[in-house]
Amino acid sequence: MFPTKPPANKFAQPLTFLLCFNCKTENSRPFKEGDYVFLEVEEKCPKCGSNKMLVTGIYVKEKQEKKKEV
Amino acid sequence: MAFLLYPGFNQRIQMSYMLRDLEKKLNKLKMIDEDVKAKTIESLQRYAEEGRDVKSELEKLLDSFIISPESMDPYGIVWKLEHIVNTWEDRFEEDVMKLCSKADNMKVKTLTNLVEVARGIHYIYRVVRHYYLLGKKTSNIYLILQMQMLMPQIMEIAEAYHYASYAFSQGQPIGDGIGVLAVAKLAYGKEKKTYEIAKDTIVQEMDFEGRKLIIVRAVGPGGTVGRPGEGVKKVVEAEGDKVKLIITIDAGLKLEGEDSGKVIEGVGVAIGGTGVDKYKIEEIAKNKGIPLYAIVIYESIVEAITPMRESIAKSVDKILEKVKQTILEKVDKDYTVIVAGIGNSVGIGVT
Numbered sequence: 002m003f004p005t006k007p008p009a010n011k012f013a014q015p016l017t018f019l020l021c022f023n024c025k026t027e028n029s030r031p032f033k034e035g036d037y038v039f040l041e042v043e044e045k046c047p048k049c050g051s052n053k054m055l056v057t058g059i060y061v062k063e064k065q066e067k068k069k070e071v
Numbered sequence: 072m073a074f075l076l077y078p079g080f081n082q083r084i085q086m087s088y089m090l091r092d093l094e095k096k097l098n099k100l101k102m103i104d105e106d107v108k109a110k111t112i113e114s115l116q117r118y119a120e121e122g123r124d125v126k127s128e129l130e131k132l133l134d135s136f137i138i139s140p141e142s143m144d145p146y147g148i149v150w151k152l153e154h155i156v157n158t159w160e161d162r163f164e165e166d167v168m169k170l171c172s173k174a175d176n177m178k179v180k181t182l183t184n185l186v187e188v189a190r191g192i193h194y195i196y197r198v199v200r201h202y203y204l205l206g207k208k209t210s211n212i213y214l215i216l217q218m219q220m221l222m223p224q225i226m227e228i229a230e231a232y233h234y235a236s237y238a239f240s241q242g243q244p245i246g247d248g249i250g251v252l253a254v255a256k257l258a259y260g261k262e263k264k265t266y267e268i269a270k271d272t273i274v275q276e277m278d279f280e281g282r283k284l285i286i287v288r289a290v291g292p293g294g295t296v297g298r299p300g301e302g303v304k305k306v307v308e309a310e311g312d313k314v315k316l317i318i319t320i321d322a323g324l325k326l327e328g329e330d331s332g333k334v335i336e337g338v339g340v341a342i343g344g345t346g347v348d349k350y351k352i353e354e355i356a357k358n359k360g361i362p363l364y365a366i367v368i369y370e371s372i373v374e375a376i377t378p379m380r381e382s383i384a385k386s387v388d389k390i391l392e393k394v395k396q397t398i399l400e401k402v403d404k405d406y407t408v409i410v411a412g413i414g415n416s417v418g419i420g421v422t
Contacts, residue, residue: 012234015243015378034241037292039255039420059244059418060384 018058019044023051032059086212089219093203096222097196103229104196107236108133111189114182114240118171128170132163132186133193153347157270163187177293178242180271181417184294185239188376192232195225231373238378239294244418246374246383250320250341251419253390254286254412259422268305272297273421279395281404283313287411294417300348303411307355313407314361317352318397320390321413322375322383323367332382333369334389336397341365342413352411364397366390 016029017036026048036042040056108129115125137159140151167183168174174182199218206215238245244252254275263277267290275286285306289297299319307314321341325331340356340363342349356363368386394410402408 012237012377032241032243037242037418037420038244038252039259039422040292058384060379060381063381 013061015059015061017056018060019054020057021046021049021051022053022055024049027057028054082212086210086215089212089215090203090207093199093206093215093219093222096226097199097203099226100192100196100199100229103233104192107189107192107233110236110240111185114185115167115171118174118178118182120172123170125170128166129186129189132166133190135163135190149347149350152345156345156347177291180293180295181239181242184415184417185236188232188235188239192229192236195229195232199225227373231376234373234377238376239417242292242294242418243378245376245415246370246379247322247376247414248379248416248419249322249368249370249383249386249390250412250414251288251291251416252379252384252412253320253387253394254288254410255291255419255422256387257284257391257394257410258286265421269298269301271295272299272302274302274306279398279408282398282402283310283405283407284398285310285407285409287409289412289414289416291416291419291421294415296344296413296415298348299342299411299413300351303409304351304355306409307359307361310407312359314359314409315402315406316364316398316408317356317361317411318364318366318394318408319352319411319413320366320394321368322370324375325369325371329369330382331370331374331380332384332386334386334393335367335369336393337365337367339363339365341367348413362401364401366393 015032017032018027018029019042020027024046026046028047036056036059038056038059042054042056043052044054045052046054112125112129115129119125137155140148140155142148163186164179164183167186168179171179171182202214202218206218235245258275258277261277263275265273265275268274268287271290273288273290277284287299287302287306289295289299303317319341321343323335323341325333340349340352342352352363368383368390370383374380374383398408
């Protein structure tokens with residue numbers, strides 16, 4: 002009978018994966034509102050400095066868990 | 072001590088324990104309902120005009136209902152259901168559009184999804200509260216027991232709705248969008264003709280190793296499932312007898328213990344929802360004698376409506392490998408194949 006407020010943002014936030022058009026390196030950063038898959042963004046590639054990248058994926062990274070076979 | 076032996080007393084104690092457990096979960100459901108509602112109001116307010124009473128207008132939408140068609144005479148029920156569902160979807164979208172006059176068309180679709188999530192969790196809360204109060208009022212232990220047994224699954228779905236509200240408010244792709252994501256990747260970088268074939272549904276025509284490949288999918292990156300049944304039907308009618316195969320790609324419910332993102336092949340039409348789209352594709356395929364192939368990607372109900380997980384997103388390459396292999400094996404050159412990517416297109420752009 003003593004409700005507590007649910008913690009905000011307790012859910013895992015997805016990452017945005019970007020592919021550099023120039024050096025073909027895949028980078029990731031936290032998702033920003035307005036991102037969508039196959040969006041071409043003008044962001045600097047951390048590797049080659051080119052400023053055109055493609056959003057190739059937006060998903061929540063999963064930890065590799067060793068599963069017990071049932 | 073003698074009163075403990077009184078028949079039915081133990082049952083009363085057990086019932087009070089169960090009621091207390093239900094009450095705790097009901098309180099949690101109420102918090103989730105309120106949090107989702109607050110999130111929805113906050114998102115709608117960003118696109119509404121100043122001074123508009125978003126809260127009361129949202130309340131109206133949350134309490135709205137849909138009456139399914141009469142099935143005493145089942146003849147023509149699919150078309151009646153389609154008419155009612157289309158009216159409902161159009162009205163819901165129009166109401167959100169009127170409320171959020173500053174939002175563009177794509178954002179309106181995502182906000183409509185968000186309102187639907189808020190409506191879904193509000194309905195769950197109302198039903199659980201109903202059975203809790205009814206069980207308490209009538210002291211019906213069997214009603215309370217059934218409710219208590221169902222609560223773990225209900226809470227899991229409620230948490231999923233909670234998480235889904237975050238995804239829709241920000242336009243993040245969800246697990247259900249894997250079918251759309253797969254066909255978007257299939258079309259990416261190819262020379263093609265793109266046009267709208269039904270409401271929120273687009274077609275992309277391209278060449279694939281001498282075969283005509285026609286992709287049917289919901290338009291993105293706004294949140295919509297489109298009308299793939301209507302889309303496929305129109306394509307088959309336009310192509311005549313040239314269509315030799317229809318492949319549907321969709322997320323499918325996995326059983327406990329199975330891996331998420333597992334890609335499975337089968338026959339039939341892989342589409343959920345009301346059944347109207349499935350019926351339309353089956354009907355036209357049967358009339359024209361077109362084989363129906365389905366590719367399903369395993370995921371749980373929670374994963375389907377929450378932001379896409381890595382294992383699901385990474386299954387795209389496997390799906391495309393299977394699609395390409397099936398086309399090469401089953402469709403001769405110069406013939407047509409339809410590949411329908413089924414699911415919600417939120418966060419997935421048109422390639």
